Amino acid sequence: MTTAPIGILGGTFDPIHFGHLRLAQEAADALRLAEVRFVPSGTPPHRAAPSVSAADRLAMVQLAVAGNPLFRVDECEIGKTDLGYTVDTLTLLREEAGGQQPLVLLMGADAFLDLATWSRWHQLFELTHIAVAYRPGFPVDTWQSRMPQPLAAEYQTRLMQQPLAVHLAPAGGIVVVPIPALDISATLLRETIRRGASVRYLTPDSICQYIQDHKLYTGD
Secondary structure, eight states: OOOOOEEEEEEOOTTOOHHHHHHHHHHHHHHTOSEEEEEEOSBOSSSOOOSSOHHHHHHHHHHHHTTOTTEEEOOTTTTOOSBOOHHHHHHHHHHHHOSSSOEEEEEEHHHHHTGGGSTTGGGHHHHOEEEEEEOTTSOGGGHHHHSOHHHHHHHHHHBOSSGGGGGSSSSOOEEEEEOOOOOOOHHHHHHHHHTTOOOBTTBOHHHHHHHHHHTTTSOO
16 A cells, blocks of 8 residues: 655745646646645745745745645745755655655756755655656757756656656655646746736736735835
8 A cells, every 4th residue: 555645845935826836736636646735945045035025925825725625835944044955854854754655846847957956966865756847848858968967867767657656665766747838937926016017817816915915026
């Protein structure tokens, strides 16, 4: 008897949008996940500081996932003031879940191609599987030509031809999952708001209302 995996989707969520939510839903359906945990970051090491407070980003993620029984929010990282590394977060989640529970870290193809720049990235495979979401029409076969050699070697060794194989082991594999091409980014939302335009239909209405009520991303 296998245990359904737990999906993990980290990010600054600055702000959260339909691209994040659809990636999580597509991965949950394709991999038959028990749940997807959204893990808002505190102080990310690979990018500039978020535009709004941790409290606001957390509140928006909580609003966005409300009503979906597959989604939950994990606050293990949001309160950190020092740099938050994914390997440390996953170590905590692994300790919580136990040694046999399959975990699946969800990420986009662009993030995966940068994986070899992450702190202690080889250790990730001891803690979790990795599911790489890609847009249909984006040739998976071209990834290896863009990967640094160490990542390409891991990809070739760990790629699972059957995505549901993530149910059979707690960690160590790589799977690829096609998702619809939702060309939405948090940067697009922030720039749209600064122009004074609406972000409706780019993010849930509850997030639009929260941004408006709290006057976020206006550049004031």
